[in-house]
Amino acid sequence: MMQYLDGGLYVAPxxxxxxxIPSEYECVICCGVVLxxxxxxxxxxxxxxxxxxxxxxxxxxxxxxxxxxxxxHRLVLLQLSKMKFRCQKYPKCQTISTYxxxxxxxxxxxxxxxEARRCxxxxxxxxxxxxxx
Numbered sequence: 001m002m003q004y005l006d007g008g009l010y011v012a013p014x015x016x017x018x019x020x021i022p023s024e025y026e027c028v029i030c031c032g033v034v035l036x037x038x039x040x041x042x043x044x045x046x047x048x049x050x051x052x053x054x055x056x057x058x059x060x061x062x063x064x065x066x067x068x069x070x071x072x073h074r075l076v077l078l079q080l081s082k083m084k085f086r087c088q089k090y091p092k093c094q095t096i097s098t099y100x101x102x103x104x105x106x107x108x109x110x111x112x113x114x115e116a117r118r119c120x121x122x123x124x125x126x127x128x129x130x131x132x133x
Contacts, residue, residue: 002103003050005033011084011096025080027051029061033099037080039073042066046076088112 010021010033027034029051036049043064052058052069060066071077080099087093087102089111097105106112 002035002106004030005035005085005102006088007031007033009086009088009090011086021083025083033083033085034080037072037076038069039071039076040064040066041068041070046072089115 007021007026010019012019012021021033025033025046027037027048028045029047032048034046034048037046038049038052039046040060040062043060043062043066045060045062045064047061047069051061057067083099084096085099085102087095087097087105087109089109093109093111095105095109
């Protein structure tokens with residue numbers, strides 16, 4: 001499962017003046033786009049469910065006093081599903097995917113998978129060899 005989606009890869013619709021992702025769809029913990037979002041029952045702030053973990057009794061990170069989370073409203077999920085993002089390996093990979101399709105793309109993206117297989121020990125040598133190409 002994807003751990004982070006960079007909001008800087010958001011592709012705004014042409015009629016949107018602001019090209020940044022709306023801040024209400026950013027996780028306040030990782031500052032990325034919310035993945036598998038959960039919503040605080042009190043303040044309606046969205047979080048990536050991975051940050052909340054299995055322990056749903058954690059207090060809200062925005063300190064509203066709640067420790068209750070739920071699935072976001074269907075309209076929030078609809079807005080997320082309409083969003084499009086560039087591949088995490090942009091500009092090497094030019095693919096643009098929907099919010100729901102980005103994880104499937106990354107599983108098949110040669111650029112993303114190539115980097116995922118690299119280890120820190122081998123990386124300097126790989127970079128050196130690629131620079132020679």
